[in-house]
Amino acid sequence: MATGEQSPLDVERVREDFPILDREVGDGVPLVYFDNAATTQTPNEVIDTFGDYYRGYNANVHRGIHQLSQEASIAYEEAHDRLAEFVGASGEREEMIFTKNTTEAANLVAYAWGLNELGEGDEIVLTEMEHHSTLVTWQQMAKRTGAEVKYIRVDPEDGSLDMEHAKELIGPDTAMVSVVHVSNVLGTVNPLSELADMAHEHDALIFGDGAQAVPNRPVDVEDLDVDFYAFSGHKMAGPTGVGGLYGKKAILEEMEPFMYGGEMIRRVTYEDSSWNDLPWKYEAGTPLIAEGIAFAVAADYLDDLGLKxxxxxxxxxxxxxxxxxxxxxxxxxxxxxxxxxxxxxxxxNLDGVHAHDLSSILNDHGVAIRAGDHCTQPLHQKMDIAASVRASFYLYNTVEELDALVEGIESAKDIFA
Structure with missing residues (x-):
């Protein structure tokens, strides 16, 4: 969309749903929240979900036949169906596992699939723009199993993925391809469907990190043909502490559980145990019940506004x-x-001003941004920068708020001149 075009959202009305946006910071300056790639703000109806649950039907799920437990169980199960629908998974709850976040989802796949399937001679293909949540996870899994990690090159000039290099790397020894759908530093939107085709041509699986994609664009995991896809509630107007992992049913059924304990079992003896149905097989112990229900409410909120x-x-x-x-x-x-x-x-980056100094000055102007390596240290090393400043936008931000960002940057130039 070009500059100057009309927004399809009634942003002023939308902002009324987010009470935190009315507050002042520092010396009484209005808050301008441009740190949405880290965590988005939460609308009233998602916040209200917690009060409704704890005041009305607070009980453990799948553990009792009393009414409160039944109500909580139904709401929690329907939340799985809702998030599966939200990302286009026709298998519904059986293909939607609730985790704490995208990081735990990546670890679940690495341990439940990778620890059993990877070995000497296998290759894991990542990109140079991966977030630490996937890069470190697969790196450490390779160390445990003897597999080798390879990285698809990123063009430092425009942040694009070198697809010719991808074709060279993804081959007969590839077992897993793990790709960030949208880069949290560069803003690059990667061709996930094309990469999935490359992986499947060599009988490899593909894991999509959707943390920066699901909050702001329609995602259809079946159209993308990914085997796994992960995302986080707190980046899509939902609560912290809950995320989703989509997995193809046939693969999830074959994998071993990631954690053991209550809820994920079907039958236990002193000698052995058998596992519960999907998705509960991967949700050991008392789950994040209120968070999961609120997660679904966040999905409803975004759908009501329209992801497009x-x-x-x-x-x-x-x-x-x-x-x-x-x-x-x-x-x-x-x-x-x-x-x-x-x-x-x-x-x-601003010449002559460290990213952290610029962040501090912007804070004085009420502007919340992120400064640092954004959990992508290898990418920053490749770009030959120690840190960067990131302004990230969401559905409640306005063009007018950019005035404070520009004024803060100009102020920093004057201070460090």
Whole structure:
């Protein structure tokens, strides 16, 4: 979307759903929240879900025949169905496992599948733009199993994935391809479906990290043909502490559990145990009941606004941000160029000002952004920068809020001149 186009969202009305956006910070300046790639804010109806649960039907799921337990169990099970539907999984709850976050989802697959399937001679193919949640997980799993990790090159000029290099790396020895759908630093949107085709041509599996994709664009895991796909509630207007892992039913049925204990069992003797049905087989112990139910409410909220509308609005704010930031002398923007597809974030550095110093000055102007390596230290090393500043946008941000961002950057230039 080009700068100056009308947003498809009534943003002022949307902002009324997010009470935190009305607060002031520091010396009484209005909050401008541009740290959405880390955690989004939460609307009233998601917040209210917790009160409804704890005041109305707080009980453990699948553990009792009394009414409260039955009500909690139904709501929790339906939340799985809702999140499966949200990402296009026709297998419904059997293909949707609730985890704490994307990181735990990656670890679940690495331990439940990788520990049993990987060995000497196997290859795990990642990208150079992976988040630590997947990069470190597969790196350490390779060390345990004797597998080898290879990385698809990223073009440091425009943040694109080198697909010719991908074709070279993904081959007969590849067992797993793990790809971030949208980069949390570059804003690059990777061709996940094409990579899935490459993986499957060699009988390899593919894991998609959807943490930065699911919150702001329609995702259909079956259309993408991924074997696993993970995302987090707190990045999509939901609560912290809950995330989703989609997995193809046939694969999940063959895998061993990640954790053991109550809930995930069918029958236990002193000699052996057998496992519960999907998805409970992978949800040991008392789960995050209220969080899971609120997770589904967040999905409803986003669907009510329309994910295509959310994406178009983000593109509008991002295009305006890119245009305004690119006109600041001494400021370097990373990732796709202005005329290329980019997710709703802009990472950059200001010449002569450390990212953390710039973040502090922006905070004085009420602007919340993220500074550092954003859990992508190897990518920053490849780009030959110690850290970067990231402004990331969501459905409640406005073009007008960019004024505070630009003013803060200009203030930093004056201070460090």
């Amino acid at each position: 509308n959310i994406r178009a609005h983000e593109e509008r704010v991002t295009a305006e941000a890119y245009d305004r930031l690119s006109r600041i002398d001494g400021l370097e923007i990373y990732g796709p160029r202005e005329d290329e597809e980019r997710a709703g974030l802009v990472s950059f």
